Amino acid sequence: MTIAPAPPLSPDPVVRTAERSPGVRHSWRDLPAAHQPSYPDAEALHEVIADLASYPPLVFAGECDRLRARLAEVARGEAFLLQGGDCAEAFDAVSAEHIRNKLKTLLQMSAVLTYAASVPVVKVGRIAGQYAKPRSQPTETRQGVTLPAYLGDAVNGLAFTESARAPDPERLRRMYHASAATLNLVRAFTTGGYADLRQVHAWNRDFVRSSPSGQRYERLAGEIDKALSFMRACGAGPDGVRAVEFYASHEALLLDYEAALTRTDSRTGESYDTSGHMVWIGERTRQLNGAHIDFASRIRNSLGIKLGPETTPEEAVAYVERLDPQREPGRLTFIVRMGADRIRDRLPALVEKVTASGAQVAWVTDPMHGNTFEAASGHKTRRFDDVLDEVKGFFAVHKALGTHPGGIHIELTGDDVTECVGGGDEILVEDLHQRYETACDPRLNRSQSLDLAFLVADCVFRATAGQPVRQTLRSGT
Ligand SMILES: O=C[C@H](O)[C@H](O)COP(=O)(O)O
Numbered sequence: 001m002t003i004a005p006a007p008p009l010s011p012d013p014v015v016r017t018a019e020r021s022p023g024v025r026h027s028w029r030d031l032p033a034a035h036q037p038s039y040p041d042a043e044a045l046h047e048v049i050a051d052l053a054s055y056p057p058l059v060f061a062g063e064c065d066r067l068r069a070r071l072a073e074v075a076r077g078e079a080f081l082l083q084g085g086d087c088a089e090a091f092d093a094v095s096a097e098h099i100r101n102k103l104k105t106l107l108q109m110s111a112v113l114t115y116a117a118s119v120p121v122v123k124v125g126r127i128a129g130q131y132a133k134p135r136s137q138p139t140e141t142r143q144g145v146t147l148p149a150y151l152g153d154a155v156n157g158l159a160f161t162e163s164a165r166a167p168d169p170e171r172l173r174r175m176y177h178a179s180a181a182t183l184n185l186v187r188a189f190t191t192g193g194y195a196d197l198r199q200v201h202a203w204n205r206d207f208v209r210s211s212p213s214g215q216r217y218e219r220l221a222g223e224i225d226k227a228l229s230f231m232r233a234c235g236a237g238p239d240g241v242r243a244v245e246f247y248a249s250h251e252a253l254l255l256d257y258e259a260a261l262t263r264t265d266s267r268t269g270e271s272y273d274t275s276g277h278m279v280w281i282g283e284r285t286r287q288l289n290g291a292h293i294d295f296a297s298r299i300r301n302s303l304g305i306k307l308g309p310e311t312t313p314e315e316a317v318a319y320v321e322r323l324d325p326q327r328e329p330g331r332l333t334f335i336v337r338m339g340a341d342r343i344r345d346r347l348p349a350l351v352e353k354v355t356a357s358g359a360q361v362a363w364v365t366d367p368m369h370g371n372t373f374e375a376a377s378g379h380k381t382r383r384f385d386d387v388l389d390e391v392k393g394f395f396a397v398h399k400a401l402g403t404h405p406g407g408i409h410i411e412l413t414g415d416d417v418t419e420c421v422g423g424g425d426e427i428l429v430e431d432l433h434q435r436y437e438t439a440c441d442p443r444l445n446r447s448q449s450l451d452l453a454f455l456v457a458d459c460v461f462r463a464t465a466g467q468p469v470r471q472t473l474r475s476g477t
Pocket residue numbers: 087133134135136137369440441
């Protein structure tokens with residue numbers, strides 16, 4: 001989405017609407033589609049979908065191509081991916097403050113990771129489209145009353161009332177407008193000077209000064225100071241650090257919406273889902289013969305596939321055959337979410353088999369979704385230490401196999417919520433109720449996110465660099 005300098009767009013980059021892309025529009029409808037809402041009024045749904053199909057694209061095909069080139073660098077081991085944002089975006093959080101805080105946190109994490117990884121960090125938000133959720137149960141019961149589960153603001157409301165929980169297709173229209181407003185602000189922030197690396201590092205300096213665990217990061221922050229001074233001394237001008245590329249991604253869950261935003265690129269005749277630069281298919285909807293994978297196979301965007309602990313190596317290779325038959329780096333990212341206790345055992349076979357198939361996928365760790373548990377208070381939460389441990393396990397597996405640990409995918413917010421336990425500020429289970437604001441899964445708050453970036457930089461990149469292969473795998477480093 002941000003583009004500095006602006007990519008050369010064709011004069012008429014996306015001209016045809018979904019109606020004129022029949023392959024994309026209709027094929028998935030004949031296949032089983034998991035986790036789709038049941039709308040009470042089909043006519044109302046069709047009206048909204050027809051309108052959405054006539055709206056302007058939210059992103060351009062040329063931008064998606066640029067992200068694919070960046071992710072190709074990740075797949076080749078020349079870059080690192082930082083993907084993060086809310087579990088579920090909410091319409092009432094589309095404000096300058098929330099968006100700025102989230103972006104600021106991601107930029108701060110990225111600055112630290114760039115230094116530690118010594119390669120470019122590709123920045124992708126779970127943002128501007130992450131409004132729909134697959135749920136474990138279709139209903140929720142409170143004090144004897146059972147209602148449909150909350151499925152994300154794109155589908156129904158969080159309030160526990162019959163009217164709020166009824167799926168309403170007008171919410172798809174709101175999702176489009178909320179995404180457009182978010183993208184607009186993000187583009188302004190990332191190109192207008194807000195993302196200047198020197199400013200971002202100054203924020204990190206503040207964090208190190210004011211965080212209880214800050215001392216621990218002092219050395220690393222000092223090294224980054226020196227690197228910036230060195231750049232200045234060498235005459236590296238402000239232009240290279242003033243603006244950043246930042247891309248938008250979300251789970252392609254609601255196929256009516258995604259198909260309505262799918263357009264044919266007039267330059268190439270190929271179909272792009274213009275709802276976001278990258279979309280991923282979730283753990284619950286990645287059936288090889290299902291509608292989601294079919295839809296994904298027909299769009300040209302970079303694709304993520306979530307891989308849970310039960311994924312077999314054969315399945316992983318089948319995704320490659322189906323979605324990336326040309327073995328094109330940047331096309332496919334495997335976002336692995338196994339759980340801290342399983343990553344070291346289950347990931348190696350997947351990586352080995354996929355690598356042997358000749359695929360050049362990007363491997364990314366999502367250390368959130370395999371580490372959720374319910375606290376005695378009833379809050380869904382995650383331990384910071386489990387999150388960090390899964391990241392360490394992910395790096396250790398790649399170190400042992402000689403493959404590239406391509407990135408991290410994190411549920412986070414820039415606000416000071418209390419949803420995950422642990423971190424430098426040491427949030428306890430008893431603190432969770434204080435600011436538990438997520439609409440679905442628990443997110444790392446601002447300071448936990450920065451803790452994670454500094455710890456990954458210090459303990460993971462450095463600890464696994466230069467160590468003998470295989471030694472790291474079981475040692476927990
Ligand atoms: O984000 C992932 C899923 O949508 C989420 O974990 C489901 O949560 P649930 O198990 O409470 O339905």
